[in-house]
Amino acid sequence: MKNGFDLTGKTAVVTGGGSGIGRAISIALATHGAKVSIFDLNEDNAQAVALEITEAGGEATAVKCDVSDEQSVKHAMDRKPIDILINNAGIAHVGNVSNTSSEDMDRVYHINVKGVYYCLREGVNLMKVKGGTIINVSSIAAHVGVSDRFAYSMSKGAIHAMTLSIARDFLANKIRCNSISPARVHTPFVDGFLAKNYPGNEKEMFEALSHTQPIGRMGKPEEIGALVLYLCSDEASFITGSDFPIDGGFMTLNN
Known part of the structure; x- marks a missing residue:
């Protein structure tokens, strides 16, 4: 019998794949057969995860990439075939509108919003011929008010909106785009x-x-990886333009 969630023959890019949630996603995809390119600003972290995957029998490569730098993203993608794109790289910021500086706002915007835009643009252009799957890592902060997360919430709200736009605009190209919203x-x-x-x-x-x-x-990083794995698989081929909370009930049960 065929095993579920089989990604054999698929090529995947995971931004911020060198630690935390990105590491777990990279391992989940590679465990199920994908060839994973781990993009990370910290090349040592990316190489460590790639080595972890290859020593376990999977296929992975480490690529140094600054998602906030347009040329860095173009160089990292380098017109390679791609079936799966996971936009996970991002930064946090603590502060409300009164104490968030212009510099803070710009930094969050350039990494969390423009960084995803750069990767989406390159990824979509590479997927236009044969289709593909994109998962954007959003947050509960895109959907509910979270104290002292003004800039961060702004950036994750943008992720949610970009997800809907990509899903709508590229239906004819067989590109599915969804997001997940962890707590x-x-x-x-x-x-x-x-x-x-x-x-x-x-x-x-x-x-x-x-x-x-x-x-x-x-939540556990491995739980996030499992959800992303499902959404990237053929089993989820009827799903696009959706957001999936993975939040321990945060958005629905905190009454």
């Missing part, structure tokens, strides 16, 4: 954030942040 996911970023901002109280703050999800914990 808090336990990654090394979370641990670093707690160590920097709550030294000595990391455990207590971790528990507090975990319980903002009604399910009582943060």
Whole structure:
């Protein structure tokens, strides 16, 4: 019997694939047969994940790429065939409109919005002939009010809108485009954030942040990877222009 979620013969690009959620997505796709190009600004991290995949029997390459730099994205894509594009690279920012500087706003915009735009443009042009699948990593912050996330929420709202536009504009090219909206996911970023901002109280703050999800914990990167795997597979071929919350009930059960 054929195994489900088979990506054998597919080529995939995962931006920000060198750590956290991007790493988990890269491993999930490679485990199911995709040849994965791991784009990351930190080339050492990308190479470490590529090595992890190849040592497990998969296929992966590391590519240094700054998604906020148009020429860097063009060089990284380099007109290579591509079946799957995962726009995962991005940065966080804490602050409301009163204390978010113009420089902060520009930095978030250039990485989280224009970075996705650059990758979408290159990816769509490479997929136009035979089609493909695009997954944009959005956030619950695109859909609900989250305290002190003004710039970040702006950027993820843009991701949601771009997803709908791509899905609508390229139906005839057999390009599917969807997004996912995670709540808090336990990654090394979370641990670093707690160590920097709550030294000595990391455990207590971790528990507090975990319980903002009604399910009582943060998500796991592997759970995000599994959802992306499904959406990239032929089993999801009837799905486009949709957003998938993966949030432990955050958006629907926090009453």
